[in-house]
Amino acid sequence: MAKKKTTKSKAETVDFSKYVRWFWMLFAGGVLAVVLLFLFASWGLLGEMPDHTRLENPETNLATEIISSDGVTLGKFYFDDNRTPVGYDDLPKHLVDALVATEDIRFYDHSGIDGRGTLRAIFKLGSGGGASTISQQLAKQLFTDQVSQNKFERALQKVREWIIAIRLERQYTKEEIITQYFNIYDFNNHADGIRSASRIYFGKEPRDLDIKESAMLVGMFKNSSLYNPRPHKNPVGTKNRRNVVLAQMHKYGYITEEVKDSLQATELDLNYTPESHREGIATYFREYLRAFMKDWANEEANRKPDGSKYDLYSDGLKVFVTIDSRMQKYAEEAIALHMPRLQAEFDHQNTPDRNPTAPFLELSKSEVNNLLKAGMRRGERWRILKEQGKSDKEIEASFHKPVEMTVFKWTDGKPSEVDTVMKPIDSMRYYKSFLRPGMMSMDPSNGHVKAWVGGMNYKHFKYDMVKQGKRQVGSTFKPFVYATAIDQLQVSPCDSFPRTPITIEANKFGNPEPWTTKNSDGNYSGKQTLKDALASSTNTITARLMNEIGPQPVVEMAKKLGVEQDILPVPAIALGTPDISVYEMVAAYSTFANKGVYNTPVMVTRIEDKNGTVLYQVAPESKDVLSEEVAYVTVNLMEGVTQAGSGRRLRHKGFDKWNAVYKEIITGYPYELTNPIAGKTGTTQNQSDGWFMGMVPNLVTGVWVGAEDRAAHFKSISYGQGASMALPIWGLYMKACYADKTLNVSKDEFEKPSELSINIDCTAKDEGDLIDESESSEDNEIEIDFD
CATH class of the missing domain: 1.10.3810.10 (Biosynthetic peptidoglycan transglycosylase-like)
Incomplete structure (x- = not known):
């Protein structure tokens, strides 16, 4: 029995060793399989593997970064990857x-x-x-x-x-x-x-x-x-x-x-x-910059080493711009403070009960309908439905069907959005009721644009009122007339002219009909110095200057100052009939502050690729337009506007009987600015456009306020003048800039030329007697035949 057991144990031992061999064979095979698996993977047989070059330079989309002059990222351009x-x-x-x-x-x-x-x-x-x-x-x-x-x-x-x-x-x-x-x-x-x-x-x-x-x-x-x-x-x-x-x-x-x-x-x-394209700081400027960058990338001289174009959305470019993030913030805050108050008063005056065609004035219902129909055809909705093959009748009918939408609204003085159901035609009328701003600020010494606000909300109001929009400039055009007269006739701010009406005869300067001006205050007695006349926007005296120099030299002056569009050389331009952008006006006024030297506005100083290689460096463009003397005398004239004219409210510490009528819209606006300021207000016919152009030695800022359509405007001059619509934004902005000592905005006098042959030391008068700042004293509130 024992012998049999021994034999069986030996057999069992032999069988176990076979399993051991199989185990090691399988183990070795497994190890080999794993090794082969890793080898195949490393060779790319299991899917593409990055080579040495890709490991060194992984392919990732990098957003283009917009960097302000004070080193702050204003925004980015990207499609899917907002990566920096x-x-x-x-x-x-x-x-x-x-x-x-x-x-x-x-x-x-x-x-x-x-x-x-x-x-x-x-x-x-x-x-x-x-x-x-x-x-x-x-x-x-x-x-x-x-x-x-x-x-x-x-x-x-x-x-x-x-x-x-x-x-x-x-x-x-x-x-x-x-x-x-x-x-x-x-x-x-x-x-x-x-x-x-x-x-x-x-x-x-x-x-x-x-x-x-x-x-x-x-x-x-x-x-x-x-x-x-x-x-x-x-x-x-x-x-x-x-x-x-x-x-x-x-x-x-x-x-x-x-x-x-x-x-x-x-x-x-x-x-x-x-950080989207429609939100954040400087949205209107960023949209301008997008177009600038696309044009830059399309130029042959700006291609990559391999000849391909730079991609604005994925190549990780760095665009260094002149915008100062602090000044941009103050500009946007000034608009956000003033505009809802102004809008509230506008809405109060334009209820359907008070004005059946609200927000339009002086239009019949049929004229309003025609205006809205024209707006339909210019809108994005019409374009999209047209591409879908819809007929004009079908598209027009769609504007009268309620749809869900999100609309802009001022809520408690702040911008907000409201979800609602509204007919598209009603939303058009709703948006046309909004007053809109445009504002630009620039360093006159080098043309660097420091702040750019093309509207109050880019998501809902995409049209840029800094460069795209061109509106009648009213009395802000008058300094061009005065500067031309000083240049050609050597007139002094102290020279006096009669306030009496003047008629420029037919056919003189190519004028087809006689042209007679009126003064907005109805006062035609006595004389005024040029400084007083500009401060009070006396139209008859501006017309007298135009009669002496003619419109063609004024047009040429405007062109040299950077105005781009054609201006018809007729006498009426003296009162501001041309349509000009805020961008052009700021650059033009900067020439006066810069001693007669015009600097083309600069927005981009340099562009770098993702590795820091400089691809673009700005080449400043400047030209002499006026002598230093003529520029200084013109500035001196405009200082009178803030000393005794419609810009005098910038000096106020509180409210008095003069500005009590404006209390509802300027509460909290005691600017208390005491430093030298040159400027000019402007208001067009029917108060459709309100302007203020203001200058200190190292900063020139222009502000425009108005509605999309000229037929939407304040009924009275009390609220509709530039001094009420636009000047408060300038005052709030400058007050914030002065409070920020890191900006070094000048409070100094404008530098006087070493040699000055034109007399600017006029006989002193009591500033309170120079001009009665009543509602009738502002700019060119007169009837002008613009046809």
């Missing part, structure tokens, strides 16, 4: 610590693959957490396609990620890998990369993030769609995820327990600042 990379030095230490503590605590010890983490994931089947290192996650972001839902394909994808991660570790330092990962990640809401994310969610640069803000952003790496902090998304889940990150930071010794507990108790404290 930052360097490792721009990342605060606690941001990096939060990432390592949460995503890859052994990041500094491995070479791309965390062996311990991988084994843990395998044995626990992923229940103990994933094993992807930061390097692997970067590889997935940069070089692999979207994660596959197929387990086999995902496994192959994982192999590729491992290989790429190892290559990245060989190619880059740990700091560079972390920086790339922060720069590549999509945090949602156009927040591509850490710089966009910190600006959009917290309104600050990455270097300025605090610990809890860093923790929230790192928490979003798990799933930025799920952990989205915006109120209508998942703020509670985002906060919980942030607290997990803070707990991880405490677990690994990056923060104390006290810090963790105190931060976990706080709210997210977002400062959501979207």
Whole structure:
């Protein structure tokens, strides 16, 4: 019996050794298969793998960045990726610590693959957490396609990620890998990369993030769609995820327990600042810049080394502009403060009860209907429906069917949006009831544009009233007439002229009919000096100057001052009949402040590629237009406007009997400006346009206010004049600029030429007797036949 047992044991031993051989064969085969799998993957047989060049220069779309003169990002141009990379030095230490503590605590010890983490994931089947290192996650972001839902394909994808991660570790330092990962990640809401994310969610640069803000952003790496902090998304889940990150930071010794507990108790404290093309600061300027950049990119001389065009939306250009972010902010705030108050008064005066054709005046119902029909054909809705093959009758009918829409509204003095249901034809009338602003500010010494506000809300009012819009300029044109007279006739601000009516005969200067002017105050007695006449906008004296010099020299002067469009050389231009843009007017007035030298406005100083190579550098353009003496005398004349004319309210410390009528729209506007200011108000017929052009030695600013259609305007001059519509914006803006001492806006006298042959020292008068600032004293409120 014992012998048989021995024989059986030997047989069993032989059989076991066979299994052992099979095991080792299978094990070796498995190892070989894994090796071959990695080899095939590295050779690109399992999917495209990046070569050495792509590893050095990963393909990522980079937004074009617009950088202000004071180093602030005004906005970006991008299609899908709003990405602007930052360097490792721009990342605060606690941001990096939060990432390592949460995503890859052994990041500094491995070479791309965390062996311990991988084994843990395998044995626990992923229940103990994933094993992807930061390097692997970067590889997935940069070089692999979207994660596959197929387990086999995902496994192959994982192999590729491992290989790429190892290559990245060989190619880059740990700091560079972390920086790339922060720069590549999509945090949602156009927040591509850490710089966009910190600006959009917290309104600050990455270097300025605090610990809890860093923790929230790192928490979003798990799933930025799920952990989205915006109120209508998942703020509670985002906060919980942030607290997990803070707990991880405490677990690994990056923060104390006290810090963790105190931060976990706080709210997210977002400062959501979207970076879209229609929102943010300087939107109208950015739209102008977009066109500028497209024209620049289309020029043959500005091509890439390979001959292709630069892509404004993906090549990571840096555009350095002259806009000062502080001054731009003050300009937009001045408009946001004044316009809702002015609009409230306009709406009060133009209710359907008071005005059946509101917001239009002097139009019949049939004329209003014709105006709206013309507006239909110019609108985007008409264009889109026409492209869809709709007939004119069908399109017109669609304007009378209620639809859901979002409209602009001033709410409690602030811009807002309201969801409503409205007929498109009614929305057209609604938008035509809004008064709109245009404003530009420029340094006269070099032409650098410092602020540009083309309207009050780009999303709803896209037409730019700085450069696109051209409106009648009223009495702001008069300094061109005065400057021409000073240049040609050497007249002095102290020279006196009669206020009596003057008729310029038919056929003189090509005028087809006799032209007689009227004074807005109805006063034709006595004489006035030129300085008093400009301050009070005495039309008859301006007409006398025109009678002496003729309209052609004035037209030539306007052209030399940068006015682009054709001006008909007729005497009536003396009172401001030409249509001119705010852009042109500011550049023209800057010539007076710049001692007679015209500088072409400059908006872009240089353009760099993503590597910092300069692609464009501005070449300033200037020309002599006037002698220094003529320019100074013209400025001296315009100083009278703020000393004793319609601009005198800039000096007020409070309210008096003169401005009590305007209290409702200028409450809180005691400007109290005491420094030298030269300027000119302007108001066109029927109060359709209100202007103020104001200058100090190193800053010239122009403001226009009016409605889209000239038939929408204030009925009375009390509110409709430039001194009420436009001047308050200038005053609020300048007051803010002066309060900011870092801007160094001048309060000095305008520099007097060393040699001055024209007398400017007029016999002193009591300023209170120079002009009665009643509603009838402003500009050219007269009947003019513009046909």
